[in-house]
Amino acid sequence: MNKLLIIDDEKAICNSLKFAFEDKYKTYIAKDFPTVKKYISMYYFDIVLLDLKFGDIDGLEVLKYIKKDLGECQVIIMTAYSSIDSSIKAMKLGAWDYVLKPLSLDNLEMIIEKAIEYKNLSSRLQDMHNELSAIKSDKIIGKSKGIKDVFNLINKVKNVDVNVLITGESGTGKELVAREIHYNGKRKKERFEVVNCGAIPKNLIESELFGYEKGAFTGAVKARKGKFMLANRGTLFLDEIGEMDSKTQVKLLRIIQDKVVYPVGGEDGIKIDVRIIAATNRKLLEEIEKGNFREDLYYRLNVININMPSLRERIEDIPLLVEHFIKKYNQALNKNIKSISPEALKLLKAYNYKGNIRELENILERAIILTENEIIDVHDLPYQVIRDENIKIPDDKLIISIYDTFEVIEEKVIRKAIDKIGSKRKIAKILGISERTLWNKIKKYGI
Incomplete structure (x- = not known):
């Protein structure tokens, strides 16, 4: 009201x-x-x-x-x-x-x-202006079966007011899915609010979600609307929902059931109409077994499940993603990178991405910043991508970049020597250092 x-x-x-x-x-x-x-x-x-x-x-x-x-x-x-x-x-x-x-x-x-x-219109126009650059620069890219399945589910749920749970590893693009649902659905003219449940301290999450009245706690010098009220008639995206504490889970469940929000320190409930999209990289069924997540809340949120495949499951999408990120960072960094060499692309396709698309983007941003050529090549990629098992080189050789620090080069040399020679005493003698120094460096680099 x-x-x-x-x-x-x-x-x-x-x-x-x-x-x-x-x-x-x-x-x-x-x-x-x-x-x-x-x-x-x-x-x-x-x-x-x-x-x-x-x-x-x-x-x-x-x-x-x-x-x-x-x-x-x-x-x-x-x-x-x-x-x-x-x-x-x-x-x-x-x-x-x-x-x-x-x-x-x-x-x-x-x-x-x-x-x-x-x-309300002015506020919404400002929100749309703020979102426009993000929508243009970041989108779901791919033609693999896994991504086609995701698009199919997005099209089915975008105009249906049901709660959606997006699952998948970190860096797979779960927030992009939530934005696609909102900005292509019937609520697209209203606000899209984001709450990262894992980034907000437990003692502040309730006031962030539900708002608060003046004097509700120390520092509450003025009433403030929470994300639920800001997202009224629109969409609220609860990222990392698996990190939410049990007390807040109970209140969230009540809001989903009653569609009424009570600001912290307030007595009057506020009726809301909000679509909830949640995301997690945790396996919530396992968290339920451990007592960390409420089963009733899980089934309220998981009406429709959209699982984002890892980048390892959609290798065929890597060339398209590489092309997209080159265009993105050419514009952002005022560069003129034309493409990537076949050898470098082969290494990117062979790499095991623990950070998924976010890690691939980071690798390409780094390469675009450091390269002095118009083509990204093998030597522009970081060590973890061009490690020995990814590229055929002689046993007594390794790849280093002129942009590598001395510590990075030292770590590469020690790792290569341990892999090919084995004996710590012999390695120390070859490198011209004591065995104690070698052991200290092994410990330092976590080898």
């Missing part, structure tokens, strides 16, 4: 306006400036009705105070004919509109509704 603040020093006007709008808006009355400051510090207001003749205080100064603290709040000026010039000044200072006294409640209600509609 939107919050409405009525600022007027006439008790009768305040009471009549509260009576007219309290069923539709959560309504507050301020008949003096100290009360205005109190409410502005406590709550976020969507609409303010401000009388320009506010006792001995200049209504324009009150307007400046409100807009300074609540920039997105829509202020509607209530004024008499004699103060129309001041109303025009108020519009220049950021007021939404003005209405003449005596007030027409029907006309005022229409203006309030238009103000809220405009506010």
